Amino acid sequence: xxxxxxxxxxxxxxxxxxxxxxxxxxxxxxxxxxxxxxxxxxxxxxxxxxxxxxxxxxxxxxxxxxxxxxxxxxxxxxxxxxxxxxxxxxxxxxxxxxxxxxxxxxxxxxxxxxxxxxxxxxxxxxxxxxxxxxxxxxxxxxxxxxxxxxxxxxxxxxxxxxxxxxxxxxxxxxxxxxxxxxxxxxxxxxxxxxxxxxxxxxxxxxxxxxxxxxxxxxxxxxxxxxxxxxxxxxxxxxxxxxxxxxxxxxxxxxxx
Numbered sequence: 001x002x003x004x005x006x007x008x009x010x011x012x013x014x015x016x017x018x019x020x021x022x023x024x025x026x027x028x029x030x031x032x033x034x035x036x037x038x039x040x041x042x043x044x045x046x047x048x049x050x051x052x053x054x055x056x057x058x059x060x061x062x063x064x065x066x067x068x069x070x071x072x073x074x075x076x077x078x079x080x081x082x083x084x085x086x087x088x089x090x091x092x093x094x095x096x097x098x099x100x101x102x103x104x105x106x107x108x109x110x111x112x113x114x115x116x117x118x119x120x121x122x123x124x125x126x127x128x129x130x131x132x133x134x135x136x137x138x139x140x141x142x143x144x145x146x147x148x149x150x151x152x153x154x155x156x157x158x159x160x161x162x163x164x165x166x167x168x169x170x171x172x173x174x175x176x177x178x179x180x181x182x183x184x185x186x187x188x189x190x191x192x193x194x195x196x197x198x199x200x201x202x203x204x205x206x207x208x209x210x211x212x213x214x215x216x217x218x219x220x221x222x223x224x225x226x227x228x229x230x231x232x233x234x235x236x237x238x239x240x241x242x243x244x245x246x247x248x249x250x251x252x253x254x255x256x
Contacts, residue, residue: 064100064157064177066132070108071150073125074137076217082123083256091138096123097155098132099182099232099254101174105161108133110143111152117142118158118169127188127214127223129251181255182235183210183225186247195222202226225253 074090082088084102100106100121109116119139126134133155135143145151159171186202189195195211202209202224212223226242229235235252242250 063173064155066155067111068132068153068155069130069150070133070135070140070143070145070153070155071126071128071131072135072137072140072146074140084122086122088123088136089138090136092136093117093119093139093142094122094136095119095139096125096134097121098124098126099180099235099252100157100177101180101254102256103160104174105158105171106133107156107158108135108139108143109154109156110145111154113144115143120161124253124256127185127251127253129249178232179230180232182229182232182252183208183227183255184235184239184242184247184250185223185253186226186242186250187224188214188221189224190219190221192220192222195224199224225255226250228255 073096077088078090080088082094083096088094095106095108097106102121102123104121105118106121107116107118117139119135123134126132131150133153135145137146140146143151143153157173157177159173162170162172164170187195187198189198192211192213199209199211206226208228209224209226212225214221214223226247227235227238229238232252239250239252
């Protein structure tokens, strides 16, 4: 009986991981307002497939919607400085995102349950390609995903919050979700010398690379980043190119 229970548990976990991987493969960013047929889109806007993965560049500056996997972070980071400069509060309704402007509010919808929350982006991450947003523990609790650990979600950018005396929440979208400073993260190494040696090699070969130091769960990592791009669309095109050049794990990050 014990062996049978263990087998059932193993199969359940394996099925969950398979489903999450399938959802991650569908990760994409696009504009909800744009309904232009692919045949009429400009060449740089058409969806493309590299190494079996499909990418859909932002087709306008009017909005940002992304589908993929959400995770959460909490006690290990509580009180530490976020990318916005404020201390991380594991109970606040905040989140980390790789590319959205800091200070922007987003709606996060749990695709299985339909439950929705609104959080403010105040940090960078998650630094895993398959995951698109890292919710604070408090936000993950509100979304009812703490027990499962990760969840398939849809992230819709709302914009910067505007305070009104009526108390009704209103948001002002940035001029563009496409403009900014972006790079591709291609590695995260514990050894500082190796990270800088790798960055020097990439710089000689591709022209731009640097190293950013980060502490995760008490361990120092040296993140190697490649290229400098002035638009998210350009970074997405570069991501596909470098996928094909032997950097299958690379992902886009904002350079704040």
